Amino acid sequence: xxxxxxxxxxxGITPRDEMTDQEREFQDRIDRNEKIEPKDWMxxxxxxxxxxxxxxxxxxxxxxxxxxxxxxxxxxxxxxKAILLAKVQDEAGHGxxxxxxxxxxxxxxxxxxxxxxxxxxxxSSIFNYPTLNWADIGAVGWLVDGAAIVNQVxxxxxxxxxxxxxMVRICKEESFHARQGYHAIMQMAFGTPAQKQMAQxxxxxxxxxxxxxxxxxxxxxxxxEQSMAWxxxxxxxxxxxxxxxxxxxxxxxxxxxxxxxxxxxxNEERGHYDFSDPDWDEFMDxxxxxxxxNVDRLAARQxxxxxxxxxxxxxxxxxxxxxxxxxxx
Amino acid sequence: MDPLFQFxxxxxxxxxxxxHRVSEWCGHSPVLEEDIALANTALDMIGQTQLWLGLAGEVxxxxxxxxxxxxxxxxxxxxxxxxxxxxxxxxGQTMMRQFLFDAWNVTMLGKLMKSSDQRVADIAEKASKExxxxxxxxxxxxxxxxxxxxxxxxxxxxALDYLWPYVGEMFASDEVDAAMVKAGIAPDPxxxxxxxxxxxxxVLTEATLTKxxxxxxxxxxxxxxxxxxxxxxxxTSMQWLQRAYPGAKW
Amino acid sequence: xxxxxxxxxxxxxxxHGMSHRHVGSLHAPDAEMAIKNARDVYTxxxxxxxxxxxEAAHIAASSPEEKGPLYEPSNTKVYRHPTFFDIPEEVGHx
Numbered sequence: 313x314x315x316x317x318x319x320x321x322x323x324g325i326t327p328r329d330e331m332t333d334q335e336r337e338f339q340d341r342i343d344r345n346e347k348i349e350p351k352d353w354m355x356x357x358x359x360x361x362x363x364x365x366x367x368x369x370x371x372x373x374x375x376x377x378x379x380x381x382x383x384x385x386x387x388x389x390x391x392x393k394a395i396l397l398a399k400v401q402d403e404a405g406h407g408x409x410x411x412x413x414x415x416x417x418x419x420x421x422x423x424x425x426x427x428x429x430x431x432x433x434x435x436s437s438i439f440n441y442p443t444l445n446w447a448d449i450g451a452v453g454w455l456v457d458g459a460a461i462v463n464q465v466x467x468x469x470x471x472x473x474x475x476x477x478x479m480v481r482i483c484k485e486e487s488f489h490a491r492q493g494y495h496a497i498m499q500m501a502f503g504t505p506a507q508k509q510m511a512q513x514x515x516x517x518x519x520x521x522x523x524x525x526x527x528x529x530x531x532x533x534x535x536x537e538q539s540m541a542w543x544x545x546x547x548x549x550x551x552x553x554x555x556x557x558x559x560x561x562x563x564x565x566x567x568x569x570x571x572x573x574x575x576x577x578x579n580e581e582r583g584h585y586d587f588s589d590p591d592w593d594e595f596m597d598x599x600x601x602x603x604x605x606n607v608d609r610l611a612a613r614q615x616x617x618x619x620x621x622x623x624x625x626x627x628x629x630x631x632x633x634x635x636x637x638x639x640x641x
Numbered sequence: 642m643d644p645l646f647q648f649x650x651x652x653x654x655x656x657x658x659x660x661h662r663v664s665e666w667c668g669h670s671p672v673l674e675e676d677i678a679l680a681n682t683a684l685d686m687i688g689q690t691q692l693w694l695g696l697a698g699e700v701x702x703x704x705x706x707x708x709x710x711x712x713x714x715x716x717x718x719x720x721x722x723x724x725x726x727x728x729x730x731x732x733g734q735t736m737m738r739q740f741l742f743d744a745w746n747v748t749m750l751g752k753l754m755k756s757s758d759q760r761v762a763d764i765a766e767k768a769s770k771e772x773x774x775x776x777x778x779x780x781x782x783x784x785x786x787x788x789x790x791x792x793x794x795x796x797x798x799x800a801l802d803y804l805w806p807y808v809g810e811m812f813a814s815d816e817v818d819a820a821m822v823k824a825g826i827a828p829d830p831x832x833x834x835x836x837x838x839x840x841x842x843x844v845l846t847e848a849t850l851t852k853x854x855x856x857x858x859x860x861x862x863x864x865x866x867x868x869x870x871x872x873x874x875x876x877t878s879m880q881w882l883q884r885a886y887p888g889a890k891w
Numbered sequence: 892x893x894x895x896x897x898x899x900x901x902x903x904x905x906x907h908g909m910s911h912r913h914v915g916s917l918h919a920p921d922a923e924m925a926i927k928n929a930r931d932v933y934t935x936x937x938x939x940x941x942x943x944x945x946e947a948a949h950i951a952a953s954s955p956e957e958k959g960p961l962y963e964p965s966n967t968k969v970y971r972h973p974t975f976f977d978i979p980e981e982v983g984h985x
Contacts, residue, residue, distance in 0.1 A: 351954055377668035377676075384664050388882035388891040389708045390657075390694075393664070394687045398935075400667050401680035405932055408673045412916040415898060421918065422895045446882055446891070481915070485936070496891075504889050612669065620671020623732045623786065625894050626793025630785040631920035672896070674917055678931040778927055785920070 314372035314436045314460055316527040317599065318545075320538045321360035342543050347473035350416040358542055362472055363417050364433070365544060367424045370410035371435035373403045375609050379443045380452055388446060395492050396449060402489065406482045413474040429614050437595060440603030441521045447500050447507070447514035453493015455515075455522040455560065461486055462556045463526070463547075471543035494563065501567040512569050519572035520590035526553040528592065557585050644820035645758075646701045647720065648827060650710070651817075651863050653693030654721035657711055658872070659742060660686025661879055662729055671732055678778065682739065685771040692764045699760075712883035716872050723862040724807035726872045730800065733793065736782045737800040743776035744840050745811045748833045757825035780844045787848025798850055809858020812837070898947040899925040901932075903939035911943050919944070 328336065335355055341348065348354055380400050387393035411421040427433040438456055443449060461483065468479045497514070500507040527533060527549040539545040557576075564571060575588030597603065663683040670676035694707035725742060729735045750772050753765035786793040812830045821827040845852055861867030882891070896918040902911035914933050919925035925944035933939070 351952065374668075374673070381668035384667055385661060385878045386881055388712070388889075390687055390691050390711055391708075392891055394684055394691075397664055397667060397680055397684055397687070401677055401684075401935070404668070404673050404676045404680070405935065408677070408917060408932060409915055411673075412898075415916070420895055478915075499891055503891075504886065506886055507889055616669040616671070619669075620675075620732065622790065622792045622796065623671035623675070624896065626789030627782070627785040627920040627924070628789075628894055628896060629793070630789040631924070633788065634921065672918065674919065674928040674932060677935075678928065681931050681935070774930075781923065781927070785924075 314376075314463070314525075315365045315368045316434070316436060316525070317533075318361065318365045318368060318539065320536075321357040321364070322538050325537045325541055339541070342471045342541075345469075345543075346471075347476060348471050349473045357538075358544070359417055361539060361542070362475065362544055363414055363419045363424075365539075366410055366414040366417075366472075366475055367419070367427070367433055368435060370407045370414060370424065371428045371433060372439065373407035373410060375435045375439045375613060376456075377403050377407075378609055378612055379439055379441070379605070380449060382443050383446060383449050386446070387449075392496065399453065399489055399492060402485050406478075406485070409478040409481060410475075413472075413478045416474045425617065429610070429617065431601065431610070434599065436525060437598040437603065438521050438525050439609060440598050440605045441518065442605055444517070445510040445513060447497055447510035448518065450493045450495075450497030450500065450511070451514035451518045453489050453491075454497055454563070455493075455518055456525070457486060457489040457493060458560065459522050459525045459556050461490055462552050462559075466546040466552065469543070469546050498567060501569055508569075511567065515564065515569055516572045520594075522556075523553060523587075523590045524595045524598075526550075526556070528595070532592075554584055557587050561585050643700065644817045645824075645826065646697055647817045648821050649693055649697035649700060649761075650718075650720040651722075653690050653697055653707070653710070654719050655725050655742070655746075656686040656693065657690040658719070658721045658875065659725035659739075660684075660690060661875060662725065663735070663739070665729055666732075666735065675732075679735075682775055682778075685768075685775065689764070689768045689771070692768070696760055696764065708883075712880045716868050716876060717865050719862075719868065719872060719876075720865055721862055722807070722810045723859050723869055724804065724810065726862065726869055726875060727804070727807065728871055730803075731796060733786055733796040734800040734803065736779055736786070737797060738804055740776065740779035740783045740844065741804055741808055741841070742811075743772060743779050744837055744844075745833070747772040747776045748836050748840070749828075749830075752828045752833070756827060761826055776840075783844055783850075784848040787845070787850045794849065797848065801845070801850055802853055805853045806855060806857050806859050809856070810860045810862060813858070813860060813863065815864065896920050899929075899944045900947050900950060901925070901929040902943040902945070903929070903933060904941040905939055906937075911941065914938070916947060922946075 326335070328339070331339065334353060338348075338354060338358075348358075377400050380396060380403075384393065384396055384400065387396050411424060414424060415421060424433065428435070438459075443452065464479050464483050464486065468476055468483060470476045470479065497511050500511040502508075530536065530548045530550045533549055536545060536548060540548070561571070561576060573588050575586060577586050579586045598606065601607075660683045663679055663686060666679045667676065667683070670679055690711065691707050694710045698705040698707060698710055724738060727738060729738075747769065750765045750769035754762055754769060756762040756765065783797065787797040788794070812834045814829050814831050818827070818829055822829050842852065862869075882889075897920075898916055899919055899922075900916050901914050903914045904911045917925065917928050917932055919928045922944055925946075926942050929942045929944055934942070
């Protein structure tokens, strides 16, 4: 998802009888679905894990501006340009809400950004794939935001209050993202042969990367257990992935596009679609920095940050001058 | 060419080209808050474009939509002032260009609200609220950066020196403007200069920046006679899909 | 060196005459810019008609340990709630 492979700052799950009284009381509150708020006591590992997860989620929103931003200047109509711009702007807003949530845990935005630029924090693997034709913009909204929404809807119930509230706000705003994406790709799937070809190409290329967003299989996901107990994570990777596939296949069929891979089949017995695994080696490569766009994405963010330094400093210096002048009066 | 059509193209092409330029910042701004604010400005510009070019198409009466006008004309048919097609440069240059345009736009729109053509007055009414916010925001940023650090001051002065020769074109008048004045549709641009100068001087003074002495004004954009080399590149990306796949619906 | 803009808490009053409500935070160099940024960040969908910005460092907050003494006394003051009083229906709406 937007937060993948988050290493829980504690290996394994702490059994109840090994908890301190304070930890046990904390766990009871979570089990009662009480929200944990910034000034409440919390285990250090809970705080550290949350900072990693929320930080990665925030970075994903911000880096996620780039693949779609790649097409803003080439959008084919004024309306599509406005829709895309508004959508990418929302991603910046979502990054901002999430950084704010992380800040309530005592981690500044600047610090998180520094960790991102130094390669010590990650963002979702999906944004290391390129957007190559206009249908990719539809596919990103439909598949990538669609996948993100599946996860974020679940995360509205996460145990940390500020994170949960950010998710509520984000989900409310995101509902237009997936719909505009599907609408754009619909226009193409039902359009000229060239447009339909673009739509099919986008679906084929982005399908497996979208599958990877949910992270490795539960059986290979070593960090999940404690995060689930703390309700930092609410549903398992495989559960969410299945939910996404089940909701997406009929949408592909409606478009009249070919299924993106031959393994997709309805399984009567399970009441779910079967589907093939993405290439998990490729996934690990992307996570390690070897995806098609890792270097470019990070360089673009780093450049924006470096080029912006004189602006941030300039406006701050002016604010201080103004305050000093006011104080002197 | 019908002068009203020409006049509307000038307004619509200004916001089209400037909105395009501002949208290039998306994802690359100095700080998230600025990224979001710039996107809002670009969105307003695109919205104003849809209205101005939509009306232009209607006035022309050949069935061309705002999109047809935006995506299917070549550079020589564009009527925007040169100022708005200049490259973004650094953030300071972008904000200075924005301020110099916003100050003109807000002044012009204020007058157009009293246009004898109700359609023009209606668009101006809506757009002037947006423009009032834009000029406040870009003006504040010019002040903040002009009167910030020595580096930000130097960059803003450089931006002003570079852009100033492009200001004059916004106040040039020709037979199109004369026809608009005669019909009571729009004021003579040259009549806006005093109000503009007062606003700009106030902001630049507060920003501790020096207005260049030079009276020289580049021109050629609003007549379409001679754009800069930059416009062609902008149109190449903006119009590519429409040109490569004629007749497709998006 | 970090020269991070201060953090501001943003409160917005919506269309319907309700009180200002906390909507989130943002960074800005000063109060004026905080309000402008709030306009751009938090009212993208017509959410508000009035904005308050308070520098986060200036917000005094109760601490969770005092939750008992601060809020529990009101739990027993049920008479403060209108439903505490049975008013006969024939009296009409009150």
